[in-house]
Amino acid sequence: xxxxxxxxxxxxxxxxxxxxxxxxxxxxxxxxxxxxxxxxxxxxxxxxxxxxxxxxxxxxxxxxxxxxxxxxxxxxxxxxxxxxxxxxxxxxxxxxxxxxxxxxxxxxxxxxxxxxxxxxxxxxxxxxxxxxxxxxxxxxxxxxxxxxxxxxxxxxxxxxxxxxxxxxxxxxxxxxxxxxxxxxxxxxxxxxxxxxxxxxxxxxxxxxxxxxxxxxxxxxxxxxxxxx
Amino acid sequence: xxxxxxxxxxxxxxxxxxxxxxxxxxxxxxxxxxxxxxxxxxxxxxxxxxxxxxxxxxxxxxxxxxxxxxxxxxxxxxxxxxxxxxxxxxxxxxxxxxxxxxxxxxxxxxxxxxxxxxxxxxxxxxxxxxxxxxxxxxxxxxxxxxxxxxxxxxxxxxxxxxxxxxxxxxxxxxxxxxxxxxxxxxxxxxxxxxxxxxxxxxxxxxxxxxxxxxxxxxxxxxxxxxxxxxxxxxxxxxxxxxxxxxxxxxxxxxxxxxxxxxxxxxxxxxxxxxxxxxxxxxxxxx
Numbered sequence: 001x002x003x004x005x006x007x008x009x010x011x012x013x014x015x016x017x018x019x020x021x022x023x024x025x026x027x028x029x030x031x032x033x034x035x036x037x038x039x040x041x042x043x044x045x046x047x048x049x050x051x052x053x054x055x056x057x058x059x060x061x062x063x064x065x066x067x068x069x070x071x072x073x074x075x076x077x078x079x080x081x082x083x084x085x086x087x088x089x090x091x092x093x094x095x096x097x098x099x100x101x102x103x104x105x106x107x108x109x110x111x112x113x114x115x116x117x118x119x120x121x122x123x124x125x126x127x128x129x130x131x132x133x134x135x136x137x138x139x140x141x142x143x144x145x146x147x148x149x150x151x152x153x154x155x156x157x158x159x160x161x162x163x164x165x166x167x168x169x170x171x172x173x174x175x176x177x178x179x180x181x182x183x184x185x186x187x188x189x190x191x192x193x194x195x196x197x198x199x200x201x202x203x204x205x206x207x208x209x210x211x212x213x214x215x216x217x218x219x220x221x222x223x224x225x226x227x228x
Numbered sequence: 229x230x231x232x233x234x235x236x237x238x239x240x241x242x243x244x245x246x247x248x249x250x251x252x253x254x255x256x257x258x259x260x261x262x263x264x265x266x267x268x269x270x271x272x273x274x275x276x277x278x279x280x281x282x283x284x285x286x287x288x289x290x291x292x293x294x295x296x297x298x299x300x301x302x303x304x305x306x307x308x309x310x311x312x313x314x315x316x317x318x319x320x321x322x323x324x325x326x327x328x329x330x331x332x333x334x335x336x337x338x339x340x341x342x343x344x345x346x347x348x349x350x351x352x353x354x355x356x357x358x359x360x361x362x363x364x365x366x367x368x369x370x371x372x373x374x375x376x377x378x379x380x381x382x383x384x385x386x387x388x389x390x391x392x393x394x395x396x397x398x399x400x401x402x403x404x405x406x407x408x409x410x411x412x413x414x415x416x417x418x419x420x421x422x423x424x425x426x427x428x429x430x431x432x433x434x435x436x437x438x439x440x441x442x443x444x445x446x447x448x449x450x451x452x453x454x455x456x457x458x459x460x461x462x463x464x465x466x467x468x469x470x471x472x473x474x475x476x477x478x479x480x481x482x483x484x485x486x487x488x489x490x491x492x493x494x495x496x497x498x499x500x501x502x503x504x505x506x507x508x509x510x511x512x513x514x
Contacts (some may be wrong), residue, residue: 075480097492098483102492105477109306110470119310150413159400164470166396167493171441172418178440180451181425186327188425189335189418199338200414201421 043094047222050116054225056158061116062206063165064107065221069213070141071100072121077138080128089182093138096175103168109212120218135183136214142176143193144212145169150203155226173201262321271429276514292352294398297499298412299343299354301391304511306340308360308387309333311477315374328429332384332422339415341514346411359514369456381430386457388423390497390505392416393460397496444490459505 052061074097078090085093108115127133149169156162177188194201206223214220289506309332312318313325320329340357353492364373364383373379395416400410424440431438436453443451444493449464450457467474467489482488497505 032254053371071480079483092439094481095441095488098481098488099441099492101435101480102474102477102489105483106469106472106474106492107481109472109477112490132333150410152329153399153413154404154406154409156403159403160470162399162403163496166399166413167469167475167495169413170392170396170416170420170494173417174424174441175400177421177424178428181428186331188421189331193333194418194421197338199335199418200341200342200411201417203410203414 014123021126049220049222051222051224052116052226053114055163057111058223058225059113059152059156059165060107060111060161061114062152062221062223062226063149063168064104064111064115065119066145066176066209067100067103067107068119069121069216070145071097072103072119073123073126073137073141073216074100076121076123076128077134081134082129084129084131084134092178092182096138096178099171099175116221117219119221122216122218125215128186132183135179138179139183140212141175141216142172142179144204144209145172146193147204148206148209150201151209152226168196198214231272240329259331275314288350288352290401292347292350292399293403294412295343295347295350295408296352296354297502298395298415299340299347300511301394301502301506302336302339302343303357303360304362305387305391306333306336308364308383309336311364311374312380312384317375317390318380319375319377320380321377322511324429328425333427335418335422339418342411342415346408361514362510363510363512368458369509378430378433381426381433382452382454382457384426385423385430385438385452385453386460388419388426390460390502391419392423392494393497394499394502396494397498397502401495439491441491442494443487446486449490449495463497465490466495469493 018062050065052058052065074093078094078097079151081093126137146169149165149172153165153169156165162179176193180187180193205228206226207228210221210223309329312320313329313333344354365371366373366383370379370383373383395412398408398412399416402412427438427440430452434453438452442449442461444461444465445451446465448458448466449461451461451464465486467486472493475484475486477484483492
């Protein structure tokens with residue numbers, strides 16, 4: 001439960017963010033906020049970042065943030081990649097888009113009023129007219145998603161939420177393998193994602209995951225309560 | 229002896245592990261440098277007690293039970309691919325062998341070794357492979373599995389998809405267990421990567437529209453067109469997640485269809501369900 005104090009702080013943070021956005025200082029603010037975040041200020045986790053919160057809600061919002069990013073990416077692929085892909089590839093990428101949208105909408109609905117805001121992506125580094133650029137980004141997003149779900153899973157306290165995370169992560173892994181094989185057949189379990197000695201997929205904590213995800217987000221996301 | 233790799237592996241998952249067991253870890257590393265067979269032989273027990281201290285939240289017997297169940301599945305898969313790669317009359321194309329099945333076989337073998345080592349490290353005893361007998365024909369249902377590549381692919385798809393469901397079903401038993409849950413989900417993800425790849429290969433062969441993910445209809449989970457594996461897919465047609473109907477959510481493309489909604493979420497199987505699918509058709513006591 002939020003306390004009244006936290007609500008007030010959250011409101012203040014929102015007002016500040018809104019003001020700065022309208023002041024046209026978005027980029028500079030993001031940079032400053034990142035510096036500010038290094039000074040740990042537990043009472044005000046916002047600091048211009050969108051924080052996922054703590055506990056199981058925090059995990060769900062973390063997943064929601066990543067699914068927002070993936071959905072936005074595949075929507076843009078479907079809308080703007082023209083004839084970069086053949087029809088088979090187009091339909092596979094369209095299906096992945098639909099899965100990611102379902103994941104995003106599922107988390108939004110499950111979180112209700114606890115959901116973080118809609119994130120604004122920044123795909124300026126991706127060339128949506130180029131097959132390699134698109135597939136490289138897709139692979140990065142899918143691999144990131146798999147390592148993220150697996151890395152955060154032990155923090156989940158509800159068996160039902162853990163199960164649903166498991167239901168989603170294997171679909172992300174199916175996507176990841178397909179994309180990898182579209183880039184280079186047979187690369188679906190290469191050493192970049194799988195430790196070959198143990199056969200374990202790699203996993204990452206939120207610090208590494210969000211550092212990577214934030215490169216593709218105008219709205220920077222933090223997970224200050226999961227500091228690993 | 230691969231025990232020292234485990235600590236390295238766990239450190240990747242759990243950077244704090246060395247802090248938790250720190251004072252003794254230096255001692256253990258020293259034991260290796262002696263290269264003493266006696267010391268090495270006593271290591272599993274030393275590790276077992278360390279891990280019990282470090283990860284005492286879950287009941288050790290339940291955790292070992294999960295790992296040993298997983299090991300049974302990995303034995304089946306590892307032996308299946310070993311036999312497939314060795315079968316001279318199977319007709320597996322050279323490219324599929326190199327790109328897919330040698331890699332999948334490598335991973336399944338690694339899973340076997342990893343699970344055995346982990347069970348030992350936790351102070352448990354794993355079921356030896358010699359205690360089990362494997363029948364890849366599933367009691368005759370797939371009689372030409374080692375001489376017909378199409379049948380081999382179908383059985384491979386069923387094994388991989390079932391493996392994904394099996395690991396998923398065990399996750400709640402490992403709730404909050406950083407090391408073992410992390411490892412189980414890490415294998416789960418690799419099984420899903422395998423499933424995606426073998427589905428793609430099977431579709432390449434048959435061209436029947438099989439997708440890398442499981443696309444169910446409202447009434448049937450099984451999308452493979454393979455008779456006899458309906459049970460392996462039963463439940464995949466679920467459209468409700470945490471009480472939310474996925475087909476009622478805001479739509480993009482086909483995201484609201486039953487096909488997409490079921491493909492977006494893979495469903496678990498319980499241990500009993502998995503064992504009923506595999507025993508006695510594919511696995512029997514030796």
